[in-house]
Amino acid sequence: MMWLLVALGAAVGAPLRYLADHAIRSLGPRWTGFPWGTLLVNVVGSALLGGLTGAAVSSEAYALAGSGFCGALTTFSSFGSDTIKLIEGRRGGRAAVYVAVTVAAGLAASAGAFALMA
Amino acid sequence: MRATLAAVSLGGVVGALGRHGLTILIPTPSGWPLGTFLVNVSGCLAMGVLLGYLARHRTPPLTQPFLGVGVLGGYTTFSTYADETRGLLADGRVTAAVLYVVASLVLGLAAVWVGLTVMRRAPRAAGNAGETS
Numbered sequence: 001m002m003w004l005l006v007a008l009g010a011a012v013g014a015p016l017r018y019l020a021d022h023a024i025r026s027l028g029p030r031w032t033g034f035p036w037g038t039l040l041v042n043v044v045g046s047a048l049l050g051g052l053t054g055a056a057v058s059s060e061a062y063a064l065a066g067s068g069f070c071g072a073l074t075t076f077s078s079f080g081s082d083t084i085k086l087i088e089g090r091r092g093g094r095a096a097v098y099v100a101v102t103v104a105a106g107l108a109a110s111a112g113a114f115a116l117m118a
Numbered sequence: 119m120r121a122t123l124a125a126v127s128l129g130g131v132v133g134a135l136g137r138h139g140l141t142i143l144i145p146t147p148s149g150w151p152l153g154t155f156l157v158n159v160s161g162c163l164a165m166g167v168l169l170g171y172l173a174r175h176r177t178p179p180l181t182q183p184f185l186g187v188g189v190l191g192g193y194t195t196f197s198t199y200a201d202e203t204r205g206l207l208a209d210g211r212v213t214a215a216v217l218y219v220v221a222s223l224v225l226g227l228a229a230v231w232v233g234l235t236v237m238r239r240a241p242r243a244a245g246n247a248g249e250t251s
Contacts (some may be wrong), residue, residue, distance in 0.1 A: 016129020042196040049197035072130040076158040076194035078166040080230040110200040
């Protein structure tokens with residue numbers, strides 16, 4: 001049962017991440033030099049999961065919306081490859097800002113939503 | 119677009135189930151989130167290997183959306199990483215939290231780089247003319 005809930009949440013979360021990235025890229029060339037899409041889904045997903053943990057939802061709801069949806073909406077592998085691509089493109093400063101902002105905003109969003117829902 | 123979304127969705131399910139299974143199997147020594155840590159670092163290594171491979175080989179059109187965006191995106195997670203860090207900090211385990219944040223970042227980035235570098239140096243698969251790098 002839990003496996004099915006995780007699968008259902010992920011089936012929605014992963015394509016939503018793709019759509020968010022696609023939508024931001026289509027805003028124009030100014031939006032393609034920085035991984036705004038990955039940053040957005042990681043911060044929003046961290047807030048959602050923090051809220052779910054704070055609200056102490058049932059393990060079924062957590063499997064569907066937490067492990068499944070938030071887990072697939074957010075990504076660590078693209079975060080890593082975005083950063084390496086910036087570094088290889090001689091955008092080391094931008095890479096450092098990307099890492100710092102993602103971690104700081106992700107943690108703040110998680111903690112803020114947790115406190116709000118607890 | 120519809121086929122791409124379907125590939126991403128299907129890949130996401132495969133990746134998320136892999137993550138779910140591994141985080142159940144891998145123990146969390148004294149509450150330290152070893153499962154998510156290993157999932158994220160191994161996913162970063164696989165992402166480096168995949169991107170290195172895709173840069174030099176011709177592949178079916180949905181390979182990157184399915185494997186990269188779907189499977190590896192669904193396998194790795196940032197939200198759990200943030201939530202587990204918050205949990206460690208809330209328990210007053212500052213050193214464990216800092217270790218988790220920094221080790222995931224450093225080893226994750228290193229893993230992407232190692233994967234890319236290995237694939238760039240590996241001899242190209244025979245009979246494939248997709249050289250783009």
